[in-house]
Amino acid sequence: METRMTDRSLLTLLLLLVGCSIGSCTDDTNFKFCGSWRHGNNTHTLNYDLSPGCKNITVSANDSTLSVVGQITSQCTKSGSKSLKIDSVALWTKFCVHWEPLKDHLWLELPEQKLHEQKVTLCEPSCTQTCSCLDLSPEGANRPDGEYGIANGSVQGDRLKDKVLTAYVFLGEPINCTGEEPCDNASQRSNQVKITKGIEMGSHVVGNVTLPKTNATVVEMKENFQGFDFKAPAPDGADPETLPSIHLPASLKPAPGKRAKLVCTFFRNKTLFQEPKRDVKILEDVVGITVENEVITNLSERIRIGFHHDALNKTHSRKCVSWDTKTDPQKVNWKEDGCVTVHMGAKKTECQCNHLTYFTIMVRLERRTVPHLLALTVITSLGNAVSTISCVALIIFLCNKRRAKEQSSPVHLGLAVSLFLLNLLFFFTGTLANVGGEGLCRWVGPGLHYALLSSFTWMAIEVFYTFWMVYMVFSPSPRAFFWYLIGFALPALPVLILVAIGNIYGIMEVVPSDDPSNPYLMCWMKNTPQALLAHYLINISMLVGLVSSGLLMLFLVYWKIRTRNEWRHKKVAFLSIWGLSCLFGTTWGLGFLDFGPLSTFVLFLSCILNSFQGFFLMLRFYVLGWVKRREEGDSTLGSSSLTGSARQQMLQVQEKQ
Known part of the structure; x- marks a missing residue:
């Protein structure tokens, strides 16, 4: 269990993480607007004028120009025009405007182009955005219809209008950048989920893996698996006695003749998962447990996770919670279902849970209590x-x-x-x-x-x-x-x-x-x-x-x-x-x-x-x-x-x- 990953494994994992960081991994918050541009048979031009903020984005068209104008980006400031070469002399050209708010990435796609450019990047993907516009929603067909414009407009595949309109306007909703949670936490939480999947698919040996802000342990379970006990890998300068301990029950063993890879990921950056509420907070450690290509629920024998923490104030209560990853991964959704909290002294809490996901200790700061x-x-x-x-x-x-x-x-x-x-x-x-x-x-x-x-x-x-x-x-x-x-x-x-x-x-x-x-x-x-x-x-x-x-x-x-x-x-x-x-x-x-x-x-x-x-x-x-x-x-x-x-x-x- 103490062997290290090979160079080939690390390279595979690195490529996967880089791929996620530049946009190959999709998010539910991504925006995609498609339509058919009705134009003349003269020259065709793309105009764009983009700036940081979160107000709206307008996609408009006439007989010769397709325009993308708005204030929705995190850092991108870009304006200008670009000549578009259309393959045929047809009066209709299909196009799509893509927007990945968590990566500040915006581009125009011409899917039916074969001889010329199919993708025009308007804003390059950025890894360090400060704020993002989310939930772009159509303001309505507030521009009159005409002979030239955009027909068959749709968002995420849902049809908006069939007739030709000169413009579509979409309003943006900013993510909370002034609250307790940093703006990039939602993106980082989503990436951490993908990192765990990457470890499952990218590692070819078992043992401890060190990643930025996280540590992980890969366990290979065979049909004779009888359970396993271990502690989280110790990062530099950490006291091993304060790290979480894990007990994997025998009920996790795979079906006869099969093997399964289990990954335990240990996060020490609690701000990634912090509940955005004033009356609750989570403690330092978050432990994620997943099995390759499986969803594990209703275990006959519960897994046990021991968390070590500082002694809490008597007016505060602690509970074991698990992160519901079935819903939107961009939102914090801690639940108490499926876990039993066992207090093992003032400085240790054990979570006994019947499913696999991310686990931590939540402390409720303000609760209505009953005297005597x-x-x-x-x-x-x-x-x-x-x-x-x-x-x-x-x-x-x-x-x-x-x-x-x-x-x-x-x-x-x-x-x-x-x-x-x-x-x-x-x-x-x-x-x-x-x-x-x-x-x-x-x-x-x-x-x-x-x-x-x-x-x-x-x-x-x-x-x-x-x-x-x-x-x-x-x-x-x-x-x-x-x-x-x-x-x-x-x-x-x-x-x-x-x-x-x-x-x-x-x-x-x-x-x-x-x-x-x-x-x-x-x-x-x-x-x-x-x-x-x-x-x-x-x-x-x-x-x-x-x-x-x-x-x-x-x-x-x-x-x-x-x-x-x-x-x-x-x-x-x-x-x-x-x-x-x-x-x-x-x-x-x-x-x-x-x-x-x-x-x-x-x-x-x-x-x-x-x-x-x-x-x-x-x-x-x-x-x-x-x-x-x-x-x-x-x-x-x-x-x-x-x-x-x-x-x-x-x-x-x-x-x-």
Whole structure:
């Protein structure tokens, strides 16, 4: 593995790299405009006037002159005219204008010429451009059509106009030359990808290869390949202990009877791949791993890459990311998919990935963190466990034959069942996220979301049912089937829509303030723009409506009972109002007060009230039932719900009148 490349191999690789540098390798940003020039049969001339900048380029023609004028180049300043010799006396001549912005290369091509010049170079290719014009787009046919001009204009093969126009104008869009990323980084990143391909095809032996700004190791894998461990080649002056280490698993071995060449490329110039965002950065090393003429994904045994780095600030988190080379190679597109991050101390991070591409460590500088996450997690877990048991007891209590006959029992039973499902799933969501990973969370996440929406729906039904019983005394309430249909079927609709959209449910990270590098994982909505939009449109809007209607109904109920004798029973009255506040979901409104100096207090209070909500509901029903048995015959709040007592009082008033 320590042999060096032969002179012939180096020469082959050098020729390949030089070929890329002068334009033989194409880029997706290249521009090609073609058309048919209708002209007279006199002399023919090419006029050009080019200067640096990024405004527009105009290709125009008349009976004797074809013109290319614009301000789109990086360094080229050139103007003049050139006589064109057309092979035939035909009135139509096909031509193409080529523009490679990343190389500042512009030329005119006459593809059908055989006896005379086919290519006229207007701007020679440059290796040191300072800025480039990209994405030349047609401004439109803003020049009138005529007898002479350009017909059948097309860009990249896409037809623009069929009729003869005197000119086509294309607007340029400058690449960002004032931001944090140097202008030539996009070109250099693209060239580095080609360099890796060149090493694969150009080297005839295995071992270490030294290139400008990069080092590489070529590994030849045979059918008996059992895995391989090695470190990055040490550049001059580098400490070998700080270089990345690679473990190649046996699952990379080629098919029987075949060999495959694997190339590991090590970049120490992070500016080539730096994420153009202020809140994230990548560390010093970038490692690219490719197999000759193959795309490797879904490995049964993950590759392992160990990165050494300086100790990070505790407020910063680190993640393994891979560069998505399937999209535009001119753009930085780091993704976390397919890699697992293993923290091996403050100064080492191991990436375990199931595919091959470019890998590095990304550090997030600014993240919204949660203070006292460990304490909140313990409280939530304890509350969920107690509430789950309490909901089971409450379901048994409401299914009692005597209780089942009451009109309010189906409504209370539906809320108890939905809260049971919510607390049960929330209790296990952290464990399921760590054990099952992203695949399992795609199923658990929708279930947890459905349980939450179902709980909100049943709380809204409680609000409506209270209004019905208090203000529509003589009207019969809807049947239990109607409540069950709304409370259990309706919340499934938005969840099914989000599942169909995709990229919504999965693993969500909750970052602790004291240790951002060790986030708490749970199955819920992912941290994606689509999931965030769905959260606000569905969850937050529904919560706002629930809390608003719940507070209004609490006020109306208090207004009805404030003058009654039973209100003097302070404990029972307070317990009833407290129970109604849980039924109406008003405790969830504390989440809107999580700001300012009381943020931590509100966070703990909201966590306690909502995680123990099932326990508080069970306590209310049992205590009110106990009070009712003690004060049998009295007109108190000790019915199965405050709404039942309110209806009884209003019936008595109506009879007296």
